[in-house]
Amino acid sequence: MRTVNVGLIGLGTVGAGVVRILQEHHEDFLRNQGVDLRLVACASREAQQAEDLGISDIFSFDGFDVINNPDVDVVIELVGGTTIAKEFVLAALKAGKHVVTANKALMATDGREVLELAQKNGLEVALEASVGGGIPIIGPLTHSLTANRIDSVMGIVNGTTNYMLTRMSEDSLDYATALAEAQAKGFAEANPSADVDGFDAAAKIAILASIAFNTSVTMDQVPTEGITGISPVDLDYAREMGYCIKLLALAHRTPEGLDIRVHPTMLPLSHPLASVNGVFNAIYVVGDAVGETMFFGQGAGAGAAASAVVGDLIEIARHLTYEQKPMPSHNGHQPMPIKPMDDLVTSYYLRLPVEDRAGVLATSAAVFAQNGVSIFSVVQRGAHDQTAELAYVTHSAREEAVRASLKGIAETGILTGEPVLIRVEDSEA
Amino acid sequence: MRTVNVGLIGLGTVGAGVVRILQEHHEDFLRNQGVDLRLVACASREAQQAEDLGISDIFSFDGFDVINNPDVDVVIELVGGTTIAKEFVLAALKAGKHVVTANKALMATDGREVLELAQKNGLEVALEASVGGGIPIIGPLTHSLTANRIDSVMGIVNGTTNYMLTRMSEDSLDYATALAEAQAKGFAEANPSADVDGFDAAAKIAILASIAFNTSVTMDQVPTEGITGISPVDLDYAREMGYCIKLLALAHRTPEGLDIRVHPTMLPLSHPLASVNGVFNAIYVVGDAVGETMFFGQGAGAGAAASAVVGDLIEIARHLTYEQKPMPSHNGHQPMPIKPMDDLVTSYYLRLPVEDRAGVLATSAAVFAQNGVSIFSVVQRGAHDQTAELAYVTHSAREEAVRASLKGIAETGILTGEPVLIRVEDSEA
Numbered sequence: 115m116r117t118v119n120v121g122l123i124g125l126g127t128v129g130a131g132v133v134r135i136l137q138e139h140h141e142d143f144l145r146n147q148g149v150d151l152r153l154v155a156c157a158s159r160e161a162q163q164a165e166d167l168g169i170s171d172i173f174s175f176d177g178f179d180v181i182n183n184p185d186v187d188v189v190i191e192l193v194g195g196t197t198i199a200k201e202f203v204l205a206a207l208k209a210g211k212h213v214v215t216a217n218k219a220l221m222a223t224d225g226r227e228v229l230e231l232a233q234k235n236g237l238e239v240a241l242e243a244s245v246g247g248g249i250p251i252i253g254p255l256t257h258s259l260t261a262n263r264i265d266s267v268m269g270i271v272n273g274t275t276n277y278m279l280t281r282m283s284e285d286s287l288d289y290a291t292a293l294a295e296a297q298a299k300g301f302a303e304a305n306p307s308a309d310v311d312g313f314d315a316a317a318k319i320a321i322l323a324s325i326a327f328n329t330s331v332t333m334d335q336v337p338t339e340g341i342t343g344i345s346p347v348d349l350d351y352a353r354e355m356g357y358c359i360k361l362l363a364l365a366h367r368t369p370e371g372l373d374i375r376v377h378p379t380m381l382p383l384s385h386p387l388a389s390v391n392g393v394f395n396a397i398y399v400v401g402d403a404v405g406e407t408m409f410f411g412q413g414a415g416a417g418a419a420a421s422a423v424v425g426d427l428i429e430i431a432r433h434l435t436y437e438q439k440p441m442p443s444h445n446g447h448q449p450m451p452i453k454p455m456d457d458l459v460t461s462y463y464l465r466l467p468v469e470d471r472a473g474v475l476a477t478s479a480a481v482f483a484q485n486g487v488s489i490f491s492v493v494q495r496g497a498h499d500q501t502a503e504l505a506y507v508t509h510s511a512r513e514e515a516v517r518a519s520l521k522g523i524a525e526t527g528i529l530t531g532e533p534v535l536i537r538v539e540d541s542e543a
Numbered sequence: 544m545r546t547v548n549v550g551l552i553g554l555g556t557v558g559a560g561v562v563r564i565l566q567e568h569h570e571d572f573l574r575n576q577g578v579d580l581r582l583v584a585c586a587s588r589e590a591q592q593a594e595d596l597g598i599s600d601i602f603s604f605d606g607f608d609v610i611n612n613p614d615v616d617v618v619i620e621l622v623g624g625t626t627i628a629k630e631f632v633l634a635a636l637k638a639g640k641h642v643v644t645a646n647k648a649l650m651a652t653d654g655r656e657v658l659e660l661a662q663k664n665g666l667e668v669a670l671e672a673s674v675g676g677g678i679p680i681i682g683p684l685t686h687s688l689t690a691n692r693i694d695s696v697m698g699i700v701n702g703t704t705n706y707m708l709t710r711m712s713e714d715s716l717d718y719a720t721a722l723a724e725a726q727a728k729g730f731a732e733a734n735p736s737a738d739v740d741g742f743d744a745a746a747k748i749a750i751l752a753s754i755a756f757n758t759s760v761t762m763d764q765v766p767t768e769g770i771t772g773i774s775p776v777d778l779d780y781a782r783e784m785g786y787c788i789k790l791l792a793l794a795h796r797t798p799e800g801l802d803i804r805v806h807p808t809m810l811p812l813s814h815p816l817a818s819v820n821g822v823f824n825a826i827y828v829v830g831d832a833v834g835e836t837m838f839f840g841q842g843a844g845a846g847a848a849a850s851a852v853v854g855d856l857i858e859i860a861r862h863l864t865y866e867q868k869p870m871p872s873h874n875g876h877q878p879m880p881i882k883p884m885d886d887l888v889t890s891y892y893l894r895l896p897v898e899d900r901a902g903v904l905a906t907s908a909a910v911f912a913q914n915g916v917s918i919f920s921v922v923q924r925g926a927h928d929q930t931a932e933l934a935y936v937t938h939s940a941r942e943e944a945v946r947a948s949l950k951g952i953a954e955t956g957i958l959t960g961e962p963v964l965i966r967v968e969d970s971e972a
Contacts, residue, residue, distance in 0.1 A: 135690055135832055146757045147689055148871055242687055248833035250679070250687030257686065258671055258679030260576055261564055261853030328575050386839055389818040403564055403850035404677035404840060410815060411836035421832035424690030432870055441865040442577055 117150045118431040121180035121211070123202055124192030125158035125167070128216060128243070131420030132190060133167045139424075149431040155180040181206045188430050190423060191215040196223050207231045207239070212434075214426045216243035216419055222317035222333035225324065236440045238433070240426030245318045246271055248418030249411035250425075251397045255325050262401025264326040268364040268539070271318040273393035273413040274302045274309035275341050275361040279378075280391040283349040283358065289342065301393055301414075311340035312361065312376040319363035322397065323374050327367060329450040331374060336363075337455045339377035343534055348465060351493070351505045352380050352536075355463075358388045359536065371451035373458065380463050380538040456514040461490065461538035463507050464516070466523065467531035470502040474528045478504060481522040487511045501530045507538065546579045547860040550609035550640070552631055553621030554587035554596070557645060557672070560849030561619060562596045568853075578860040584609040610635045617859055619852060620644040625652050636660045636668070641863075643855045645672035645848055651746035651762035654753065665869045667862070669855030674747045675700055677847030678840035679854075680826045684754050691830025693755040697793040697968070700747040702822035702842040703731045703738035704770050704790040708807075709820040712778040712787065718771065730822055730843075740769035741790065741805040748792035751826065752803050756796060758879040760803060765792075766884045768806035772963055777894060780922070780934050781809050781965075786892075787817045788965065800880035802887065809892055809967040885943040890919065890967040892936050893945070895952065896960035899931040903957045907933060910951040916940045930959045936967065 120136070122129055136153050143149050156169055157177040164173035174180065181189055181202060189206040193199040196219050203220065204227075206213050213232070215221065221228065221244050232239040242252045246269070255264070270276050277299075278292040287295070293310065296302035308314045316336040323331045341361050352359050362379040365372060381388050386408045390396040395413025400406055412418040433440070468474040475494055482489055488509040496502045508516065520533055549565070551558055565582050572578050585598055586606040593602035603609065610618055610631060618635040622628040625648050632649065633656075635642050642661070644650065650657065650673050661668040671681045675698070684693070699705050706728075707721040716724070722739065725731035737743045745765040752760045770790050781788050791808040794801060810817050815837045819825040824842025829835055841847040862869070897903040904923055911918055917938040925931045937945065949962055 131832070139690070139692065142692065143689075145877075248830075249836055250683035253687040254679035254682060257858060258682040258851065258854045260572075260857045261568070261850045263568065263571065386818075389815075401677075401850060403560070403846040403853070405844070405847055407678055407838075407840035409836075409838060412834045415834070417832040418834055421690045421830060422687065424832070425687045428689045429686060436868055436870040438867050438870070439865055441861055441867070448574075 115148070115150055116435060117152045118434050119152050119154040119185045119187045120190065120427065121155040121183055121186035121188070122153060122190045122192070123157045123177040123180050124194070125156060125163040126192065127416040128419040128423065129158070129192045130163055130167060131416035132192070132423050133169060135420055135424045143428060147428050147432060149428055149435050151427065151431055154185050155183045177202050178205065181209050181211065186211055187434060188212045188214060188427060190427065191217060192423070193217070194219065196220050200224055203228055204231060207235055207237055210235065210237065212238045212430045214240045214423055214430065216241070216423055218244040218314070218317040218321060219333070222320040225321065226330045233442060238430050238440060240430060241321070242426050243419045243422035245321050246395045246397055246409070247411065247413040247415060248421040249395060249397065249409050249413065251322070251409045252325060254409065255322070255399070259399065259401055259404060262403045264367070264399060264401050266364070266366045266400040267319070267322045267326045267397065268362055268387065269319065269322065269395065269397040270360050270387055270390050271363050271395055271397065271413060272309055272315045272361060273395055274306065276390065276395070277301050277393045279341060279344070279349070279359060279361065282344070282346050283353070286346040288346060289344060310342055312338040315361060315363040315376045319365055319374060319376060323365035323372060326365065326399070327372060327450060329372065329448055331372065331452070335374070335452050337375045341378050344378050345534070348534055348536060351463070351465065355491070355507065356383055357381060357538070358383055360387060362539065364539070368453055370457065371453045373453045375455065378536050380536050380540070382540050456512070458513040459510050461508055461510055461540060462516050463505070463536040463538055464520070465534040466504040466506070466529060467533070468502050468504055468528045469530055470496050470500050474502065475504065477526050477528055478523050481526065482506070482508070482519050485515045485519040485522065487515050487519050544577070544579055545864060546581045547863050548581050548583040548614045548616045549619065549856065550584040550612055550615035550617070551582060551619045551621065552586045552606040552609050553623070554585060554592040555621065556845040557848040557852065558587070558621045559592055559596060560845035561621070561852050562598060564849055564853045572857060576857050576861060578857055578864050580856065580860055583614050584612045606631050607634065610638050610640065615640055616863060617641045617643060617856060619856065620646060621852070622646070623648065625649050629653055632657055633660060636664055636666055639664065639666065641667045641859045643669045643852055643859065645670070645852055647673040647743070647746040647750060648762070651749040654750065655759045662871060667859050667869060669859060670750070671855050672848045672851035674750050675824050675826055675838070676840065676842040676844060677850040678824060678826065678838050678842065680751070680838050681754060683838065684751070684828070688828065688830055688833060691832045693796070693828060693830050695793070695795045695829040696748070696751045696755045696826065697791055697816065698748065698751065698824065698826035699789050699816055699819050700792050700824055700826065700842060701738055701744045701790060702824055703735065705819065705824070706730050706822045708770060708773070708778070708788060708790065711773070711775050712782070715775040717775055718773060739771055741767040744790060744792040744805045748794055748803060748805060752794035752801060755794065755828070756801060756879060758801065758877055760801065760881070764803070764881050766804045770807050773807050774963070777963055777965060780892070780894065784920070784936065785812050786810060786967070787812055789816060791968065793968070797882055799886065800882045802882045804884065807965050809965050809969070811969050885941070887942040888939050890937055890939055890969060891945050892934070892965040892967055893949070894963040895933045895935070895958060896962070897931050897933055897957045898959055899925050899929050903931065904933065906955050906957055907952050910955065911935070911937070911948050914944045914948040914951065916944050916948050
């Protein structure tokens with residue numbers, strides 16, 4: 115049996131996880147999968163990790179040494195980002211190497227360029243680890259679920275924000291406290307923007323939608339809102355109404371095009387995604403034949419992401435070992451227009467901080483009526499400081515009309531602060 | 544591009560679902576997957592369904608006509624059972640046809656014979672639809688999760704019993720009423736034994752364990768208990784203690800061998816499987832790298848099972864279209880001893896109907912102590928008819944010692960009826 119020689123660029127947490135799996139499970143993979151995987155080259159900016167892992171003998175500071183090593187069959191790219199990582203990936207494909215990557219930013223930005231080059235050169239690019247950590251989701255979408263026209267993909271794909279929202283909901287923490295706690299536990303970075311502003315989730319839904327709908331969406335096309343405006347009071351209102359609030363990354367097929375977005379979302383407590391708490395991730399997929407499915411697991415962590423990376427590697431290694439020809443993928447690639455947010459029709463939760471005086475309810479309700487926004491429920495609560503809160507939930511309404519209503523209400527002068535708008539995802543509403 | 548010619552044996556609900564998907568999505572599969580699938584032969588015991596589907600021209604009453612049709616590349620077997628279906632599958636493999644099957648009983652009984660013949664003849668046997676309806680689980684286990692040593696597979700894999708237990712829990716229905724309701728809704732057969740006695744679940748866990756642990760387990764090796772002994776009162780006790788009761792099919796890798804069984808199980812309400820209600824199925828998998836994962840969806844229904852069948856078909860069709868060589872599978876096949884139930888160590892819920900008189904608590908507690916079974920909690924409740932109930936939960940104990948305790952307690956003469964034993968699956972207990 116031939117060996118399959120692996121080159122690894124990036125020896126951070128996930129890279130170290132990959133090395134350990136290859137060291138510990140070499141014999142298992144030989145016996146169970148029939149592949150003889152050998153790590154023959156690795157690169158990183160620091161030599162320490164290679165030393166700790168006992169692989170200094172194959173270490174280089176230069177990723178191109180890995181790519182240009184003639185022994186290497188498959189390059190694993192775990193550098194991240196869209197600059198040098200892109201150079202590595204394209205160079206590897208030009209050098210005739212298959213690629214395994216966990217790089218969501220790259221695949222959500224330049225994925226089409228990467229996949230087309232791979233296809234042209236008869237090579238594979240595998241990216242299971244780029245979405246949902248170790249959760250098998252790209253595999254199922256590209257294999258088991260291919261009989262379906264996929265209608266929806268909705269995911270809790272960012273563990274940091276799901277941890278924060280879970281803590282805010284369970285213990286009424288405010289946003290800042292939840293963030294500090296997540297940072298202390300190592301779930302959030304010092305600069306948390308990619309997570310809390312929704313960009314990480316936007317990259318992941320761009321990748322998932324591209325695969326599920328046989329199209330090409332980039333992360334900059336995804337309307338994105340983070341969780342920085344969410345307060346415990348919104349989580350309380352949500353629970354009273356039978357909802358939770360999750361940062362959802364979602365994509366629906368609609369007659370007007372692809373409805374794709376990332377934002378805090380009220381979800382019925384009965385929804386399968388509603389019980390996904392803490393750092394866990396889950397992706398909910400609806401297909402015309404299969405109906406509802408959900409894929410749940412750890413979205414981050416060395417082991418989980420390394421599981422996905424090595425799973426992809428074994429797949430490629432089996433193809434090499436058993437001399438499979440590369441098969442074309444994504445050959446049904448079709449452009450889909452992105453549905454503008456203004457045209458979105460859904461139900462909305464709107465929390466308005468208002469003056470505590472007669473007429474604020476009538477005034478605000480009148481503005482909604484003028485804009486054709488029909489109200490499903492409203493709760494008014496007084497505070498102790500001459501202010502009050504109106505929490506509206508609308509029937510299905512156009513986003514444009516809801517935005518116009520908020521503008522109109524602001525012009526009446528009754529607001530004492532910024533209103534909060536949270537979209538509701540509820541097929542029953 | 545070559546066509547891939549499909550023969551279908553069995554035109555029941557799932558078969559009709561397969562035909563409809565092939566009719567409706569032919570162009571999608573051509574564009575997105577690059578396969579030209581043609582249904583060229585079908586067989587069933589009745590001609591009516593073929594007529595309804597507009598495929599009378601390719602219909603035969605004899606499944607062997609499908610198998611022996613020289614045009615057929617892939618045979619889909621949807622007959623079920625282990626008699627004529629086995630003949631069809633073996634004959635198809637001898638005739639050089641790839642096979643897609645949804646037949647859990649066959650694969651859980653004669654799976655090894657079928658897979659070995661396929662391997663010998665360089666053919667594929669795909670069986671995603673045999674477990675969990677449309678839920679991708681065999682695909683993930685054989686592809687995305689291959690980097691892992693799988694430690695546990697636990698599933699709610701029978702929708703009928705999950706529906707019944709959900710109804711019994713939510714509305715305090717008794718077993719007979721829940722069964723009658725399930726039958727009225729078409730979720731349970733007139734003879735419900737395969738579902739309620741756990742045999743269906745046993746077949747499915749035998750298949751899952753064989754794949755997950757690279758071994759060969761047959762359904763007759765799986766210790767199996769159904770749900771016929773469960774009462775609403777057990778569901779009430781469970782809820783009070785923070786548990787639900789599910790019919791779990793589970794398999795754990797242990798130092799002493801494979802711990803595999805099917806029985807009603809108390810599961811903490813915080814467990815991912817605990818929120819899987821009604822007819823839904825879910826399979827929970829723990830791997831050494833990926834940690835906890837779960838796969839959720841519809842375990843039954845024409846569309847769901849047909850989704851899995853056609854997904855498998857497309858996979859084989861891609862291999863044929865792009866001239867892939869068949870790859871060996873399961874080559875790491877290793878025998879694993881089955882751990883005897885007597886050696887099981889877990890926590891137990893034991894509900895004892897007893898006489899309502901002084902001393903029954905002391906008497907029963909003494910018997911547990913004599914057998915070395917340590918008690919975690921006990922609740923005693925009086926009834927209005929001179930009887931009472933003792934609901935014990937033990938710490939981890941050997942099944943043999945628990946069985947001996949029940950025997951000892953029966954010998955004291957305090958029991959007024961059959962005790963109920965439910966195993967608890969709780970890593971915290």
